[in-house]
Amino acid sequence: MLSDLKNKNILVTGASGFIGTHFIEYLLAHQVNVIAYSRQKRTSKHARLQWIQDFTALAQLQLDFVVNLAGESIGEGRWTDVRKQKLIQSRVRTTQQLYQALSQYDLRPQCIVSGSAIGYYGIDPQQKWLNDCDESSVPQAIFMSEMCQQWEAEALRHTEQNTKIMRLGVVFGQGGGILPQMLLPIKIGLIGRIGSGRQPMTWVHVDDVIQAILFLFQSQSTHTVYNVVAPDHIDQMQFVRVAAKILKRKPFLPLPSIVMRMLMGEQAQLVLNGQYVQPKALLAEGFDFQYTDLQSALRQIIQHSTN
Template structure:
């Protein structure tokens, strides 16, 4: 039985990952700021990295971090978002060094926000793992997080740059679908802005795939190969729900409501999972229609 440490274990991705690992007979150590009662023989909750002393780990999945979508990006909020990722990651690697733990592989989270946004709004460029970052907050947040995760050359760390993760029971998808389900808002802004997404099941399978990867590649975009824009998302979701939302939401309204954070909705980049595809990874949900139908109807 192989042992996996999961930080950020109570988050949307972490909770789905825990369920999968336990169903497939892994021993799981879950880090959370709040202690939980374990009802599973193969699950141990810890609230401090000091609990790792005398424990052997096969793999680590580092998902810890405050939700980026909750609350306006004030200066204090930005600092909290950075600290929740960078500080936890730093302490994780310090604990691994202190207790002489060297897992076979560490998967550390990041996001496609690393590539920033296309301010020209032409959206002709498609980013891959070699594309450059930008001097804007969401990109700098990812850069700092990744730099900390890759700071220990003795550990086999792989970075997972995630798109918007779609799945049941959490995440941002229910909020995105609600105005469509109510037959209200459809297009947001121009509607042409890229929407780069991935199904939660493919995220979990990508993690398991990277556990076994012998490649020297460090960075992986974990996104569906399907390139859609916001209006295409609305059209597919409307078809699934059999709705025809008619109200547009102008860009200036989003900017007034969300400030700088509106970049998450109004801007973006197309991103391709080049490294995963080159290594032979197969997406179970490569197109939006199949992904939404599975989530909504399952």
């Protein structure tokens, strides 16, 4: 696939984010031309990287593929009503503007991979989490689910474009993302179990995210929605045990659910609730994950970070 992408033009929105940064570095290393969209003004001396702040710049360009990752970080800032609207609009509005520009300039990329999250599936109000979700599972009436529903609907509304939706789990990798925050209390030997510790931890290595995007570029399937998550089935306490073993630490203090809710309000759902999700569609189409278990993924990331 990469040989087919050499000298192709790929537009990446949300290019300055964690996944976008990793994806662009990978593309540039393999001689792919990148048009990187960011709301912040950026420049690059790399011959194959062009930063844009406005989709009007697409009028002079040819696009072969698009990866739509735009959206403010869900974990930064308390979920006030104003914050919720910003989170929704940063995704829905940018997606809307992207497709409007593609239509206006008559651009027909071979494939558009548009982001979403497994938060689409919501939580079970009675059990605090959902089991065995796949791409056919229904959403719930909570904020994360409603945000993802709106985000996906905007992308899939444009039926003239070949759009694939990727619902991401928690993405682990070097150089950023949420993992450093998750590892810090373990590194200092402090916090272990959070709440019951039985809440699902559905994750994916950033390297597998990159390969999944490339896989979807060439997919001939009529399927439109894909869970991009490792085929693993662990909970929060299992994550702590694996990370503590690799880090050679012994975290001992539990953090009660009530404390998390006092600190984070509704946003505590990100830590206390969750979904067990399987990448059913990807596996059915023959995608091979490089990191199928948490221990191999964390060991690679932690060891690479300390070298």
